[in-house]
Amino acid sequence: MTSIKRKYDVDPTDPIQEPNPKKPLVFHDNQAPEIEPDIKQFSSDQRLALSEEPICVVCGKYGEYINDETNQDVCSLQCKEINTDLNSHRRLKKKKQPVEIIGHVQDYVASNIHAKLTNYQEPxxxxxxxxxxxxxxxxxxxxxxxxxxxxxxxxxxxxxxxxxxxxxxxxxxxxxxxxxxxxxxxxxxxxxxxxxxxxxxxxxxxxxxxxxxxxxxxxxxxxxxxxxxxxxxxxxxxxxxxxxxxxxxxxxxxxxxxxxxxxxxxxxxxxxxxxxxxxxxxxxxxxxxxxxxxxxxxxxxxxxxxxxxxxxxxxxxxxxxxxxxxxxxxxxxxxxxxxxxxxxxxxxxxxxxxxxxxxxxxxxxxxxxxxxxxxxxDILPETTNLVRQTVLWVENKSKAKKLFSILDNPKYFVVPILIFVGSRLGSEFLTRAIKKKRTNLRVVAMHGDKSQEERSLIIKGINQSEPAWDIIVSTDILARGIDLPTVKLVINYDMTTTLDDYVHRIGRAVLKDNKMGWSITFINNEHQHLFEPFVKMLATKSIAQVTPLPTQLKRYL
Structure with a gap:
């Protein structure tokens, strides 16, 4: 057993002897093969501290002992072990007899250090x-x-x-x-x-x-x-x-x-x-x-x-x-x-x-x-009937090529187009790529790093009768809560992580006067966890509302 110092050297046979804090009683490994009965092994064995009494640095109970390795007050061998581990950059190479950390104040609390520190007790x-x-x-x-x-x-x-x-x-x-x-x-x-x-x-x-x-x-x-x-x-x-x-x-x-x-x-x-x-x-x-x-x-x-x-x-x-x-x-x-x-x-x-x-x-x-x-x-969300949905199987490396083919097709290219991506950095990179490849297009990135003034100007530009932007590459910051009545096409360049987010995104393509907008979604094996519920959700729609699904998804019908 590792050594531990008692705070006071008191002779239990002398009832009138006063405690002497200057002489801590030390128990060493070679003194006794077993734990002394009056040395607390677990925190749960120790009483609460009274007023002005020392408290354990780990659990706050009565700090009856001094940890000889950190010189801090502890209540038991259990807290001594934790206190030593927390104050050491590495474990002692010397092999010690393992002391199982059990017997917490509550039996539902685990034996790891952070559980002991948090000391969760049910309100x-x-x-x-x-x-x-x-x-x-x-x-x-x-x-x-x-x-x-x-x-x-x-x-x-x-x-x-x-x-x-x-x-x-x-x-x-x-x-x-x-x-x-x-x-x-x-x-x-x-x-x-x-x-x-x-x-x-x-x-x-x-x-x-x-x-x-x-x-x-x-x-x-x-x-x-x-x-x-x-x-x-x-x-x-x-x-x-x-x-x-x-x-x-x-x-x-x-x-x-x-x-x-x-x-x-x-x-x-x-x-x-x-x-x-x-x-x-x-x-x-x-x-x-x-x-x-x-x-x-x-x-x-x-x-x-x-x-x-x-x-x-x-x-x-x-x-x-x-x-x-x-x-x-x-x-x-x-x-x-x-x-x-x-x-x-x-x-x-x-x-x-x-x-x-x-x-x-x-x-x-x-x-x-x-x-x-x-x-x-997990109830499947309901998608709008006012957006025609197209799902395309596109590998990540082919996304840019597929996007430019869509932008070059007059069947789809009706401004303003809202393209959703998964990250702020992705928004900036894709915006630069489109500007470089299609210099005639007015393209802007929209994400959380933009100032409030920049965001307001971008949204105002989208909603003008003559839109200021041909393409807006955005994170989910534009997926909900903002009215975008002029957007006719939504492209999910990066598929969402949840179906609820998908429903909100394509809802941006709902037009005035109940006219049908369009959404195009790129999907691949990276979104496999969504395949089954996604297909079930689309299966409730008519042929006019959902174009034929990719072969890779049809087996989930």
């Missing part, structure tokens, strides 16, 4: 829920739960206000979230407890917030422990199969993290300059979001920047899509870079776990909580 409104009420709530939201010592679900985010803090709660409310979705009700509390999660949930069920909210809470705990050092971390890694999904996750993450001290994101995806991303890593980021290809490149060639040994939380989003798109080998190679000595929290989110290739991932989980949301909860 009274959640803790007092009866088993019958919990069962009825989960059943009403079609959520199945498997696992031992599962934290109780919640209903509204303000129930978790004491854990989330004012800033994060305000950010959640600013997104229009108050009542949690089915997957969020259970996954958030499980995540706050630091437990591993394996969740099967349909697209657009709220799973992004289900893992981002607990991750942000844990990142705040770890950042506080590290004195808010900019280069501390990264604490969390989120992996998704496509750039569009990664962009969407980072957008939500930034909005949730707004105003939180020392919480920064870094996006590692293909199609964008690597030096810019490496610079972001070097400056310091606590949450990494990326695609398997770019992540594998960075972790292989720039390991000192990504520093996977610091990562405490790992999220694999759309796991089934990653394997079906052929990224399974890359995912396993990335996970192979993680040191086995670090206790991590892992989240797996997928539409299905039927692929045998994913069995190895499931075995990595430690006492996971399994969540399943009924697929029936």
């Amino acid at each position: 009274l409104s959640i803790a007092t829920q009866s088993k019958q009420l919990v069962s009825q709530m989960l059943q009403a939201h079609e959520v199945e739960v498997k696992g031992s010592h599962v934290p109780k679900p919640f209903s509204t985010f303000d129930q978790l206000s004491s854990i989330l803090g004012d800033t994060l709660l305000k950010n959640i409310e600013s997104l229009g979230w108050s009542m949690a979705t089915g997957i969020q009700r259970q996954a958030v509390t499980v995540g706050l407890a630091g437990r591993d999660i394996m969740a099967i949930a349909p697209t657009h069920s709220g799973k992004t917030a289900a893992f981002l909210i607990p991750i942000l809470v844990h990142c705040m705990s770890l950042s506080t422990q590290d004195d808010y050092k900019r280069r501390s971390g990264p604490y969390a890694l989120i992996m998704a199969p496509t750039r569009e999904i990664c962009n969407q996750i980072e957008t939500v993450c930034k909005r949730l993290a707004s105003g939180l001290r020392n919480i920064r994101t870094c996006l590692l995806i293909g199609g964008e300059p690597l030096p810019n991303q490496l610079f972001r890593l070097k400056k310091g980021s606590q949450i990494i979001i990326g695609t398997p290809g770019r992540l594998l490149d960075v972790v292989t060639h720039h390991p000192k920047l990504l520093r996977v040994w610091n990562i405490r939380m790992l999220v694999l989003d759309e796991v089934d899509a990653m394997f079906s798109l052929g990224f399974g080998t890359q995912v396993k190679q990335i996970l192979g870079k993680f040191p086995e000595s670090t206790i991590r929290q892992t989240f797996y989110f997928s539409a299905t776990f039927q692929d045998k290739a994913m069995d190895g991932l499931v075995k990595r989980l430690k006492q996971p909580v399994e969540l399943k949301v009924s697929q029936q909860a």
Whole structure:
């Protein structure tokens, strides 16, 4: 056993002896083969601190001992172990007798460091829920739960206000979230407890917030422990199969993290300059979001920047899509870079776990909580009948060529044309390409980096009786909430990540007087996770509303 100092040297046989803080009693490895009965092994064995008594730097209970390696107050051997690990840049090479981190204040809390720091305890409104009420709530939201010592679900985010803090709660409310979705009700509390999660949930069920909210809470705990050092971390890694999904996750993450001290994101995806991303890593980021290809490149060639040994939380989003798109080998190679000595929290989110290739991932989980949301909860959105929809199978490398062939065809070229792309950088690059190839066209890029004045001028130019622009290349900033009555053709150069976003985009082509507009969408294997629901949605339309589908999609009819 590692040594630990008691704060006071007191003779228990002398009832009148006063404590002497100058002589700490030290117990060494060679003094006793077993733990002394009066030395607390676990935090749960220790009492709360009284007024003016020292408190444990890890959990806040009575700091009965001094950690001989950090000279800080701790309450037990368990907190001594955590305190030493958090204050060391590397583990001691000396082999120590393992002390299993169990017996937390609540049996549903995991044994990893950030779970201990966050110390999630169910608020009274959640803790007092009866088993019958919990069962009825989960059943009403079609959520199945498997696992031992599962934290109780919640209903509204303000129930978790004491854990989330004012800033994060305000950010959640600013997104229009108050009542949690089915997957969020259970996954958030499980995540706050630091437990591993394996969740099967349909697209657009709220799973992004289900893992981002607990991750942000844990990142705040770890950042506080590290004195808010900019280069501390990264604490969390989120992996998704496509750039569009990664962009969407980072957008939500930034909005949730707004105003939180020392919480920064870094996006590692293909199609964008690597030096810019490496610079972001070097400056310091606590949450990494990326695609398997770019992540594998960075972790292989720039390991000192990504520093996977610091990562405490790992999220694999759309796991089934990653394997079906052929990224399974890359995912396993990335996970192979993680040191086995670090206790991590892992989240797996997928539409299905039927692929045998994913069995190895499931075995990595430690006492996971399994969540399943009924697929029936995912109701297909309804597209407008006032837009004729054309879907074309176009590989990424052929997109530009196909776009120019459409622009050169008088059948389609009716200005103004609205082209949707997946990123701000993509908007700028495509705008420059069109200007270079078609110098006679008036083309403008529209995205979130534009000033409010620039945005207003662009929208005003679109809506003039004689439009100021022939082509507008935009991110989803123009997909909803803005009236664009003159747009006759919408081109989805980059397909959306959800069907709801698709419906909003093509709705931009609805014309005045109920005249039919047109939408053209490029799609390929990168969007395979949408194929089945997308085809089912289009199948409800008449031939006049949807042109014949590509051969690759017809098998889903």
